[in-house]
Each structure stands twice: as structure tokens, then as C-alpha cells.
Amino acid sequence: MMVMIPAGFTLTLCGTLWIVRAGGYRLATSPPLMNPFGPPTSAPPAA
Amino acid sequence: MTPSDYPYASPEGAKSWQPESALAPPAPQLDASASKFTLHEPAFVVPTLALIVAMVVLILSVFNATMVPVAVAMEPGPAFAFGLGYMSLLLGSIGGQAAVVTVLAVWGTGPLWQRLVWHWVLVLVAFSAWTFGFVVAMNSQFGRNPDFPEEEFFTVLLGLPLLALACQAVPWMLKFYFNWRIEQEGEDPPAADRRLSIRDMIVGTVVVALTMAAVRIGKPANAAEGSYWMGWLFAVATATGISLVCLVPMVYFTLGVRRAWMGAIEVAALAATVAAVGTILFIMLNPGGPSDKKKRSS
Numbered sequence: 308m309m310v311m312i313p314a315g316f317t318l319t320l321c322g323t324l325w326i327v328r329a330g331g332y333r334l335a336t337s338p339p340l341m342n343p344f345g346p347p348t349s350a351p352p353a354a
Numbered sequence: 355m356t357p358s359d360y361p362y363a364s365p366e367g368a369k370s371w372q373p374e375s376a377l378a379p380p381a382p383q384l385d386a387s388a389s390k391f392t393l394h395e396p397a398f399v400v401p402t403l404a405l406i407v408a409m410v411v412l413i414l415s416v417f418n419a420t421m422v423p424v425a426v427a428m429e430p431g432p433a434f435a436f437g438l439g440y441m442s443l444l445l446g447s448i449g450g451q452a453a454v455v456t457v458l459a460v461w462g463t464g465p466l467w468q469r470l471v472w473h474w475v476l477v478l479v480a481f482s483a484w485t486f487g488f489v490v491a492m493n494s495q496f497g498r499n500p501d502f503p504e505e506e507f508f509t510v511l512l513g514l515p516l517l518a519l520a521c522q523a524v525p526w527m528l529k530f531y532f533n534w535r536i537e538q539e540g541e542d543p544p545a546a547d548r549r550l551s552i553r554d555m556i557v558g559t560v561v562v563a564l565t566m567a568a569v570r571i572g573k574p575a576n577a578a579e580g581s582y583w584m585g586w587l588f589a590v591a592t593a594t595g596i597s598l599v600c601l602v603p604m605v606y607f608t609l610g611v612r613r614a615w616m617g618a619i620e621v622a623a624l625a626a627t628v629a630a631v632g633t634i635l636f637i638m639l640n641p642g643g644p645s646d647k648k649k650r651s652s
Contacts (some may be wrong), residue, residue, distance in 0.1 A: 308442045309442075309636050310629045311439050311442035312442045312443075312445050312449075312629075315443040315448075315450060316447070316449045316453070317600075317604065317621060317625040318446075319410070319447045320457075320601065320604055321618075322410075323407060324605060325608060325614070328614065331539050332537065332538060333536070333539045333609055334461075334534060335536070336610070337532065
């Protein structure tokens with residue numbers, strides 16, 4: 308029983324995310340932002 | 355009024371009292387019509403991420419509806435183990451559905467209010483399906499006691515927002531401070547999108563306020579104040595812990611790694627670890643099965 312609960316969770320979450328990945332989506336991150344409530348700054352130049 | 359209209363203007367050749375820009379011919383007027391500006395946030399769009407999550411939740415809602423009827427129909431015998439396994443798989447799947455709608459609400463694209471609408475519509479669809487199965491099972495099996503437990507039902511229903519916030523706590527932190535987001539590969543949104551707008555802050559404040567009010571309203575009349583809130587505290591801690599230990603790493607291993615097969619191995623290792631730890635905890639908290647109890651009594 309304790310094996311099937313994580314299995315159900317993993318299959319549902321990761322199955323959905325693999326479909327999302329196949330659709331061209333990725334997890335994007337950035338350097339830490341110390342003040343997410345501050346005013347917006349200019350975007351960095353594209354590489 | 356121009357400098358020449360000024361009645362006390364200095365004579366020609368004297369130092370001008372206005373900057374050069376004021377003496378220059380007027381610049382052509384800029385067309386400031388609203389259509390010339392592009393907003394940070396797009397108009398109402400249906401993101402692919404939301405559609406995929408919606409399809410998954412709709413399909414799995416069919417299975418959610420079978421949970422209570424299967425539980426009621428289970429009887430001791432060879433099929434009992436299969437029924438228990440199915441129930442456990444479905445229980446985990448319900449947690450997984452909560453996880454995918456959390457991912458959509460926190461890390462999806464588009465304005466916050468639209469993501470919240472998607473989130474809550476899908477949560478209510480999944481919960482309604484489970485409730486439908488519960489009602490069907492009650493009417494078929496529990497004919498002796500057909501009273502619907504309204505008070506408990508509304509307690510759970512009104513507590514769903516608190517559980518949702520508990521699931522979202524860690525993902526929101528990662529979004530705020532490390533700018534986690536799920537977007538099309540190569541997409542680079544403007545910097546303003548990465549920060550909270552005033553509207554987002556207002557919506558967030560209202561959501562938290564309504565959440566706490568809902569939990570307060572959902573308290574059963576006969577429940578003790580302390581035990582009621584301790585129960586929710588335990589539920590919130592559990593949801594936050596699962597989010598931190600399972601949801602966040604799995605999202606990273608699935609969407610954040612370059613090689614999909616490497617991510618699959620990491621996901622499998624994490625799931626196996628969680629299952630092993632869960633089994634050990636279960637055995638420690640429930641010492642002795644039926645056979646042990648029989649031995650001890652004899």
C-alpha cells in the first residue's frame with residue numbers, strides 16, 4: 308500500500324509533466340531575486 | 355504662450371530666461387493612443403499548459419468517482435489486495451492531481467487571476483467527481499444510514515483552499531526568489547512579468563483572507579476549537595512537506611533537466627526513496643499486524 312501511493316502520485320504528476328515537456332515547455336529559472344516586490348528593472352540584453 | 359508674448363521679455367541679444375528647448379519649434383505630437391502600447395500581460399489566452407492539465411484532471415476525475423464505491427465493495431478475499439492496491443494508487447493520484455493544478459497556478463503563464471480560475475475550476479471538477487462516487491456508494495450500500503454528512507462535507511470543502519495554499523507555499527517561494535516558471539523553450543518574457551504586479555498582490559491578499567475565513571466558517575459546531583485547528587495544522591504541515599519533498603524535486607527532474615532519461619531515473623529514485631521511508635514510518639507507527647496480535651494474545 309505504501310508503495311502504491313507514491314506510485315500514483317509520481318505517475319500522475321510526472322506523466323502530466325512529461326506531456327508538458329513534449330509540448331516544448333521547460334522549467335526556467337533565474338538568479339535569485341532578493342526583492343520580488345520591488346519596481347521592475349530593465350531586462351538584461353539577450354545573449 | 356511663447357517667449358515673444360511675454361510682456362517683459364528681454365530685448366534682443368540679452369540672455370534668454372528660458373532654456374533652449376522652450377525656444378525650439380514644437381516637436382511633433384506623439385501618437386499616444388492605447389493601441390500603440392503593448393501590455394506586459396497578454397489578453398485572455400488559453401495556455402497549452404492549462405489545457406494539458408485540464409485534460410489530465412478530467413480523465414482522472416472518472417477514476418476519482420470510483421474510489422468510494424470500490425472501497426465499499428471490497429470484501430475479504432483474493433480480490434481484496436487488488437482493491438487495496440487500486441485504492442492506494444488512486445489516493446496517490448489524487449495527490450498528483452493536486453500537484454499538477456498547483457504547478458499550473460504557481461508556475462504557469464498568464465495573469466494570476468486566470469491561473470487561479472483554471473486551478474479552482476479543475477479542483478472543483480475533481481472534488482465533484484469524488485463526491486459523486488461517494489453519494490452513489492452511500493445510496494447503494496449505506497441504505498441503512500442514508501443521511502449525507504453535510505457538516506463534514508462542508509468542513510472538507512471549505513478547507514480545500516487552505517490545503518491548496520499549503521501545497522503552493524514552497525512553489526511560490528521558488529517563484530518569488532528563484533524565478534521558477536514553466537514556459538516555452540527559448541521564450542524570454544519581459545522583466546516586468548517576473549515581478550508581482552499590484553493587482554497580483556491584491557488578489558493574493560484577498561485569497562489568503564478568504565481562505566482563513568472559509569476554514570473558520572467550516573468548523574463543525576460540536577468540534578473543539580483546539581483539536582479543530584490542530585487537525586488543520588497537521589494537514590497543512592503534511593501538504594507542505596509533500597510539496598517540498600516530492601512536488602518540487604519531481605518538477606525539477608522532469609522539466610528542469612536537459613536529458614529526459616536522466617530525469618526519469620532521478621524521479622524513479624526519489625519515488626522509491628519516498629516509498630521506502632513511508633513504509634518504514636508506517637511499520638513504526640503501526641507495530642504488529644493481525645498475526646502478531648494473535649501471537650501476543652495466545
